[in-house]
Amino acid sequence: MTISKFAPERFRSPAYLNVIDDAAASEKLFINSTCLQNLKHEGKMGFPLEICGLLIGVLENDGWHVSGVRPVANLNSDRAADRFQLDPAGYQRIDRELRDSGDEIIGVYHSHPDCPAKPSPTDLNSAWEGFIYPIISVCDGVAVDVRCWTVNASGEAFMPVDIVETA
Numbered sequence: 001m002t003i004s005k006f007a008p009e010r011f012r013s014p015a016y017l018n019v020i021d022d023a024a025a026s027e028k029l030f031i032n033s034t035c036l037q038n039l040k041h042e043g044k045m046g047f048p049l050e051i052c053g054l055l056i057g058v059l060e061n062d063g064w065h066v067s068g069v070r071p072v073a074n075l076n077s078d079r080a081a082d083r084f085q086l087d088p089a090g091y092q093r094i095d096r097e098l099r100d101s102g103d104e105i106i107g108v109y110h111s112h113p114d115c116p117a118k119p120s121p122t123d124l125n126s127a128w129e130g131f132i133y134p135i136i137s138v139c140d141g142v143a144v145d146v147r148c149w150t151v152n153a154s155g156e157a158f159m160p161v162d163i164v165e166t167a
């Protein structure tokens, strides 16, 4: 068996595999290239620590439309690749700022330093239905992959969301 430096064994464990619903992505995330680059940049700048933040935008019939990327402090200071704790004060501040703006908080992003852009059981435990969860894989300081996830209908797993990059 090939052991990749950036695919730790736990990502192949039943606990991790069970977190992912293999259904084909049926939902879409629309994000412009600037916001997508911002996500990668945030992950890269935070490396080797895990970073997190909020996605701002709207949920339309065709999917989530991102209009902004807002970094929020990660209160978890241990460096495990599958742990982050978004600062609730940061969340509340951004939520207040958005009042009457037409935009709202539509998701939470975080990075996986030296790990795949796949959700962990811990990520599922803290996930809310209706939110999107982009994960930025940063390996050796390079943002190599961004994948987006949302909780499936059963609420028991993440399913993939197609990332559609717009101009």
Ligand SMILES: [Zn+2]
Pocket (backbone or CB within 6 Å): 081, 082, 083, 110, 111, 112, 118, 119, 120, 123, 135
């Ligand atoms: Zn994670």
